[in-house]
Structures are given as structure tokens and as C-alpha cells.
Amino acid sequence: MILIIADLAMIFLLFVIWGIAGYRSSHLLSLPTKSRVRSSVRGIIVLFGIGVLLLLGKIVTSSLLASKGWLFIQDTIILQSVLVVIPIVSVLVFSVPRLQKIARREITNLEQPMDVTDRAAFSTPALILPIQAVGFGTAMELILSLFFPAQSMEWSNLVIILMIFAAVTGVLWVIQRRRGRTEGHSDNRQGQNLLWISASVLLGIIVVSSWFVLSSQSSRIPDRMSMTMGKMDFGRGAVTTEHHMNGMNHTVSGDGKTVSVTDLVGPQTGVPDKKFTLTALKKTIQLNSGSTIDAWTYNGQSPGPELRVNQGDLVEVTLVNKDIDEGVTIHWHGQDVPNGEDGVSGLTQDAVMPGQAFTYRFHANQVGSYWYHSHQQSSEQVQKGLFGAFIVEPKESLQSETQDIVVMTHRWNDTNESAADLLDTLEGRKIAPGSPLRFRLINTDNKPTSFFLSGVKFKVSAIDGTDLNAPADLENARLEVAAGGRYDVTFIMPEQPVLLSIGSSANHILLSADGNGATPEVVKGPVLDPLLYGSPKTTPFGLDSRFDREFVMVIDNKLGFFDGKFGRLHTFNGEVFPNTPMFMVKEGDLVKTTFVNRSFVPHPMHLHGHKMLVLSRNGKTASGSPWWTDTLNVNPGEIYEVAFRADNPGIWMDHCHNLIHAAEGMTLHLAYEGVTTPFEVGHATINKPE
Numbered sequence: 001m002i003l004i005i006a007d008l009a010m011i012f013l014l015f016v017i018w019g020i021a022g023y024r025s026s027h028l029l030s031l032p033t034k035s036r037v038r039s040s041v042r043g044i045i046v047l048f049g050i051g052v053l054l055l056l057g058k059i060v061t062s063s064l065l066a067s068k069g070w071l072f073i074q075d076t077i078i079l080q081s082v083l084v085v086i087p088i089v090s091v092l093v094f095s096v097p098r099l100q101k102i103a104r105r106e107i108t109n110l111e112q113p114m115d116v117t118d119r120a121a122f123s124t125p126a127l128i129l130p131i132q133a134v135g136f137g138t139a140m141e142l143i144l145s146l147f148f149p150a151q152s153m154e155w156s157n158l159v160i161i162l163m164i165f166a167a168v169t170g171v172l173w174v175i176q177r178r179r180g181r182t183e184g185h186s187d188n189r190q191g192q193n194l195l196w197i198s199a200s201v202l203l204g205i206i207v208v209s210s211w212f213v214l215s216s217q218s219s220r221i222p223d224r225m226s227m228t229m230g231k232m233d234f235g236r237g238a239v240t241t242e243h244h245m246n247g248m249n250h251t252v253s254g255d256g257k258t259v260s261v262t263d264l265v266g267p268q269t270g271v272p273d274k275k276f277t278l279t280a281l282k283k284t285i286q287l288n289s290g291s292t293i294d295a296w297t298y299n300g301q302s303p304g305p306e307l308r309v310n311q312g313d314l315v316e317v318t319l320v321n322k323d324i325d326e327g328v329t330i331h332w333h334g335q336d337v338p339n340g341e342d343g344v345s346g347l348t349q350d351a352v353m354p355g356q357a358f359t360y361r362f363h364a365n366q367v368g369s370y371w372y373h374s375h376q377q378s379s380e381q382v383q384k385g386l387f388g389a390f391i392v393e394p395k396e397s398l399q400s401e402t403q404d405i406v407v408m409t410h411r412w413n414d415t416n417e418s419a420a421d422l423l424d425t426l427e428g429r430k431i432a433p434g435s436p437l438r439f440r441l442i443n444t445d446n447k448p449t450s451f452f453l454s455g456v457k458f459k460v461s462a463i464d465g466t467d468l469n470a471p472a473d474l475e476n477a478r479l480e481v482a483a484g485g486r487y488d489v490t491f492i493m494p495e496q497p498v499l500l501s502i503g504s505s506a507n508h509i510l511l512s513a514d515g516n517g518a519t520p521e522v523v524k525g526p527v528l529d530p531l532l533y534g535s536p537k538t539t540p541f542g543l544d545s546r547f548d549r550e551f552v553m554v555i556d557n558k559l560g561f562f563d564g565k566f567g568r569l570h571t572f573n574g575e576v577f578p579n580t581p582m583f584m585v586k587e588g589d590l591v592k593t594t595f596v597n598r599s600f601v602p603h604p605m606h607l608h609g610h611k612m613l614v615l616s617r618n619g620k621t622a623s624g625s626p627w628w629t630d631t632l633n634v635n636p637g638e639i640y641e642v643a644f645r646a647d648n649p650g651i652w653m654d655h656c657h658n659l660i661h662a663a664e665g666m667t668l669h670l671a672y673e674g675v676t677t678p679f680e681v682g683h684a685t686i687n688k689p690e
């Protein structure tokens with residue numbers, strides 16, 4: 001992370017230093033006396049020295065980044081060698097000897113004005129051009145790294161960049177040569193210079209503003225579009241499909257057979273084992289401090305009702321929208337339901353508008369801690385309270401005496417502190433010593449949340465619903481749960497009180513025999529690293545497997561447009577929706593995905609419909625318990641390799657679960673060949689999945 005910032009800072013400083021050097025050297029001519037010229041030249045040589053040191057610094061930061069992962073830096077390395085290194089070398093070869101000659105000159109009369117020979121010498125292209133080329137090259141690299149970062153420099157782009165660079169250098173050379181010739185004879189070309197400058201400024205303004213208008217226009221999301229219009233990426237697998245739009249039905253057609261997401265649903269018949277109705281409605285709720293929130297709720301409460309089912313149950317949930325004008329859905333976060341039950345508006349269903357209802361039916365096959373939330377306008381709706389816990393217990397709950405406590409952290413307001421459910425202060429709870437206890441920690445926020453458990457040794461027994469193998473006892477470990485992620489924590493209640501604290505807030509839960517007692521001291525230990533925690537166990541695939549598809553998701557920032565608005569974008573492979581790629585798979589494929597975070601903030605990567613097995617981080621192979629996740633926090637500077645089996649046909653969201661980022665286009669899709677969707681997004685539709 002520091003390296004990424006340092007590398008960008010180097011680009012910026014290089015641009016500043018070489019820009020000043022270029023400016024000063026092309027203004028030598030306007031200086032009145034020989035002595036002024038000499039001191040100015042000495043200053044320029046010092047700037048060169050700083051510039052070369054910066055270049056060395058840049059080479060160091062780039063090499064360090066490259067050693068962490070070639071994907072962090074490959075494009076900048078190629079660019080900087082052409083745009084910066086070569087021009088700087090030519091400065092050292094051509095400009096410096098000439099400048100040194102001027103700097104070493106003996107001047108007898110300090111007030112002596114420049115003569116014609118001097119002027120010709122100062123304006124020779126061999127002296128000035130390399131310096132101007134560095135100035136332009138560093139400017140170009142700065143612009144490219146801010147506006148057009150790419151995970152891999154395509155040859156066509158590289159050629160265009162080089163052609164622009166060569167063209168500008170050529171023009172500068174012509175200008176400089178003319179200047180050199182004319183300087184030999186006359187001493188006043190100011191009128192013409194002014195003309196040149198105004199012409200190029202005008203041209204610059206025209207180019208930049210037309211780029212601005214065109215990019216803004218072309219980034220606008222159309223009135224109606226399929227979410228499956230992204231550029232297809234076959235992950236080096238066989239290309240077997242053709243992409244086309246067909247009236248209202250946008251299809252990705254495989255070998256002739258297609259299936260709609262509306263047919264990829266759970267059992268439509270059969271008596272449900274568990275049946276719920278969730279009604280979305282506006283309601284003012286109260287935090288335990290007394291402050292009130294104008295919330296959007298399921299059944300008038302937030303978190304919504306805790307839905308508890310047993311493994312294998314046929315679950316039927318009817319969603320009714322009472323008064324949420326924008327429409328709502330329910331997404332079963334982490335539970336791999338059939339695609340048509342996944343609750344993504346505009347992809348697997350239309351948003352459910354006020355007065356309407358929608359029924360979800362599926363078998364709850366995966367035991368563990370999950371949650372549900374609206375996937376319509378989700379950045380706003382989840383924040384306002386449209387979420388709840390979805391807990392799948394084993395077929396027969398063996399340890400019925402276990403105290404099972406769900407804690408959903410949530411930022412209700414802009415205090416920047418997460419409440420535990422509605423607790424924004426300390427609350428005591430009575431737990432009899434000796435009872436087994438399970439905390440299900442569910443992070444509904446947009447950022448990772450840290451938990452500390454004090455006063456007891458404990459185990460993290462499951463992550464994202466999946467049990468860990470042989471987890472060891474922990475003490476004071478910081479549990480950093482990804483946005484959207486879940487940790488199950490288990491322990492036997494001791495005689496003395498136990499404190500669960502959330503981040504640095506005062507929103508704590510105190511467990512003790514009588515619900516009171518002295519709070520144990522909070523010792524903040526190191527972060528628990530799931531890559532190393534627990535014991536290995538055989539997994540169905542691993543790093544050595546032969547993968548049918550391999551995808552790369554480079555996470556980065558750039559300045560650009562999303563839906564017509566300019567800003568700093570969070571990008572996948574240099575793009576935001578709808579220009580992000582579609583990862584194409586076939587049922588049965590073994591898929592590897594590499595996440596590379598080149599940005600400055602963490603991004604929790606959430607894949608719908610599948611569990612990802614973490615294979616490695618920053619080249620280090622996972623050596624603890626198998627770590628299955630549906631929401632993986634990727635920190636700045638981290639590279640994760642994950643794998644999954646494509647065993648749940650459909651078109652699935654694969655997005656950042658910082659829902660604000662997702663709303664700004666940080667989404668893409670995993671699409672099975674031959675699956676189609678009749679649903680659409682766009683300004684003329686009701687659907688806003690994020």
C-alpha cells in the first residue's frame with residue numbers, strides 16, 4: 001500500500017522536477033546577461049541531479065512492486081522505460097555536456113549581454129529537445145496512471161501512446177530547430193512565440209473538452225439494457241459462444257441450447273418445511289441509547305426477523321412491499337440458492353414495487369451463518385435497515401443447550417461506529433457459567449469490522465458459514481470480518497465476565513452470570529490470519545489443479561466517468577459497469593480467479609452462488625484449514641488466488657460488497673454459457689441492483 005502511494009508520488013515528483021527543468025532551459029534565451037544564464041544553467045543541472053535521483057527512486061519502488069506481483073506494475077514499467085528512462089538518458093548524453101560547457105565558462109564582465117553565438121547554442125535542439133521530451137514524457141505517464149491505468153498494456157494502446165509521444169517530440173524538434181536558426185539572425189521572435197503558445201493552448205483545450213464531453217456521454221447507462229452486455233472474457237478457456245441481442249431477450253447463446261434465469265428456480269411444488277413472510281416497510285426504530293432512526297425494515301424491525309431453518313429444509317419466503325417506493329428484493333448472501341431465487345433486481349427478477357409480492361423457494365443446503373438483504377438500490381437500502389440473519393442449523397441440532405447469539409454489526413448513522421444490532425452502548429446479558437456459546441458475527445457494513453473477545457479463550461469455528469478444520473484456541477486475537485462476511489466464534493462460558501467489543505467503539509456486549517460485573521480488560525492482539533489458522537484437510541482442488549478457466553480481476557482507481565458523472569472510480573480491469581468484463585464459464589468448469597488490489601482501500605469481493613476456496617495470498621500458499629469464502633476482503637497491495645467449481649448455472653453478480661463502490665459501477669458478472677435473462681437495468685427501468 002505504501003509502495004503503491006510512493007510509486008505514484010514518484011511519478012508526480014518526476015513530472016514537477018522535469019517540468020521545471022524543461023521550463024527553465026527553454027527560457028535561457030530570455031535572460032539578459034551571460035552571468036544570469038550561467039547561474040540558471042547551474043540551477044538546471046542541480047534539477048537534473050534531483051530528477052535522476054527521483055528516477056532511481058521510481059525504479060526502486062517499481063521493482064519492489066514488481067517483486068510483490070508483476071500485475072501491480074507491468075504497464076507502468078513498460079511505459080516509464082519509454083516515456084521517462086530513454087528521454088532522461090538522452091538528456092544525460094546530449095544536454096548535460098552542452099550545459100556544462102556553458103556553466104564552466106569564465107565571464108569577465110558580469111553585465112555582458114548574450115551574443116548571437118550564445119543564443120544559437122542555447123536553442124540548439126540537441127540541448128533543449130531531450131529536456132522537453134522528459135517533461136512531456138513524465139506528464140504523459142502521470143496522465144496515463146491517473147486516467148487510464150490498465151492491468152495489461154495492450155500492444156495497440158502502447159503503439160498509440162508511442163506514436164503520440166513521437167509526434168509531439170517531432171513537433172518540438174521542428175519548433176526548436178526553427179528557433180535555433182532564427183536566433184542566429186534576429187533577436188525578437190516574441191510575437192511568433194505568443195502565436196505558437198496560444199495556438200497550442202487552444203488546441204489543448206479543444207482536445208481535453210471534447211474528450212470530457214464524449215467520455216461523459218458514452219459512460220451514460222442507457223434507458224434499458226441487459227446486465228449481460230459486458231465484454232466476454234473466457235478466462236483462456238475455449239470460445240464457444242456468440243454474443244448477441246435479440247429483441248427483449250438478451251442472450252448468451254451456447255451450442256444452441258439456452259435457458260432463462262426464470263427457469264433456474266427452486267422447487268415450485270412441495271410443502272415448505274419453513275415458511276416466512278417478510279414485509280418491507282418504513283418504520284422509526286430506536287437504538288438502545290434512545291436515539292431514533294428512520295429505518296427501512298422487514299416486518300417493522302431491523303435487523304429483520306432472524307430466519308432459522310434446518311439443513312435441507314424447503315424454505316419459502318414471501319416478500320411483500322408495503323411502502324418502499326423504489327422497490328425491494330431479497331438476496332440470500334452466501335447461501336448458494338438457484339439463480340432465479342438470488343434476488344438481484346434487473347438480473348434474476350424485477351424489483352418488487354409497493355403493493356406487489358414475490359415468493360422465493362429453495363432448499364437450504366449449506367449449514368451456517370448467512371444473512372439476507374435487499375439487492376435493489378442496495379447501497380441505500382441495506383444502510384437503512386433492509387437486512388436480517390439467515391441461520392441454517394444442522395438437520396438435528398445436537399447441542400440444543402448451546403447459547404446461539406447472532407450479532408449483526410451496522411453503521412446506523414455517520415458516527416463511524418458500528419452498533420451490534422441496535423446496541424450503540426454497552427449491554428449486559430445473563431449467561432450461566434459452563435454453557436457452550438456461539439457468537440455469529442455478521443458484518444453488514446461497507447468496511448471490515450474488528451471484533452475482540454476478552455476474558456476467555458475461544459475458537460473461530462466457521463468463516464462465511466463453513467466450519468474450519470481443527471481451529472486452535474485464541475486469546476485476544478483481532479477478528480477482522482470482511483464487509484458482508486461472517487465469523488462464528490465458540491467457547492465455554494467461564495465463571496468471570498466475557499466482553500465482546502466492536503472496533504474501538506463503546507458498543508459492547510458483556511456476558512456474565514448475572515448480566516453485570518467488571519468488564520475484563522480489552523487486550524488488542526494481532527489479527528487472526530485465516531490463511532494460517534486451523535489444520536489442512538483434503539480439498540476437492542488446489543493450486544496444482546488444472547483449471548478450465550483462469551480470470552484476473554485487477555482492482556484499481558482511475559479518474560473518469562460513471563453514468564455521465566466525473567470522479568475517482570474504483571475499477572475492475574480498468575473499467576466500471578457496464579464496461580467491466582463478463583467472466584464466461586460452462587457448468588462443471590474448475591475456475592481460478594486472481595484478485596489484485598492496486599488501489600488504496602480494501603475491497604470485499606463477493607461472488608454470488610458459489611463458495612470460493614482461498615489458494616494463496618501474495619504468493620504464500622494457504623496452509624491452515626481449508627478457507628471457503630463468499631466475501632473475501634482484499635486489502636491494498638494484496639494478491640489472492642481463489643478457486644471454485646462452476647456448479648450452479650446462472651448469471652451471477654461478482655462485485656465489491658462495499659455497496660457504495662458497487663453503486664459506482666464496481667460490479668461484473670459470472671455468466672454460464674447459454675443462460676439468458678429477460679430482466680433489464682437502466683434509467684427507464686425500475687431496477688437498480690446496487
Ligand SMILES: [Cu+2]
Binds near residue numbers: 602603604661
Ligand atoms: Cu470496493
